[in-house]
Amino acid sequence: MNVDYSILETLIKESKNHCNEGKVASYIPELSKVPGDLLGITVHEVGKEPVSAGECMPKFTIQSISKVFTLLLALMDRGEKQVFDKVGMEPTGDMYNSLMKLEVVTPGKPFNPMINTGAITVTSFIDGDNVNHRFERILSFIQRISGDHSITYNEKVYRSEDQTAHRNRALAYLLKDNQILEGNVEEHLEVYFKQCSIETSCTNLARMGMILANNGKDPATSEQLIPKRYVQIAKTFMITCGMYNASGEFAIEAGIPAKSGVSGGILSVAPNMGIGVIGPALDYKGNSIAGIRLLTRLSQEWNLSIF
């Protein structure tokens, strides 16, 4: 595909105006410390060098974008049958941290792996000898997919979330009561909060998206890092549930699988390329307000919609 990279700076400038319509997440206090008015992007085409534009924060926590990678690792550890016995495949139309459907829909299992209830359940399937080992396996998986072995997690953000995660605790204990979550709830939460605190850059996200665009294969080494079938499952969840209760609109407007996080990061998988975006100001659904705008405009300009 021949795309015109010179358009990136223009689109950033245009989309940046939307930053002031959003707010930086503050329910995890440590996240509120970043400026809300920046916007950056990295595009990584299969077989090419990444290209960045705008202001990419050097590091930000991955937050819910981690849900894509824990799903992939859990599928690799346990297989489809075990994972989807406990987590569904349908969008909710609710906020990412809603507990409503767990209470009213039998048999009380999370609707999909991209919302918090589903992701906490998926995390409980990650194998390991103990909590640290389970988290280290997630970290090293993300390092492998991003090709960056210096990636680590932010202890302050982790602690900040752990101390204020009353709602996630409520969700997890409800899952335990529903017999969806097995074992030690606090241990599963520790792994989940730590995976959300893994620090990545736009370049990392773009490269991770590029591997998914290439069906799980590293184009440089031809190594199949993730089975193609699991990549297909993850990309389908990204398109149907990756932007939570804004997924339908994003699929119509941008038409590319994407996963957002409350740090303002978005990972997108376009045909033959991965795209990483950071724009910490969020809309009320928890998605980067300028990031959505930027991806939508880019998709229009480069004709990226898969539909």
Ligand SMILES: NC(=O)CC[C@H](N)C(=O)O
């Ligand atoms: N949407 C998100 O990025 C949510 C992740 C966050 N760590 C939480 O569980 O609330």
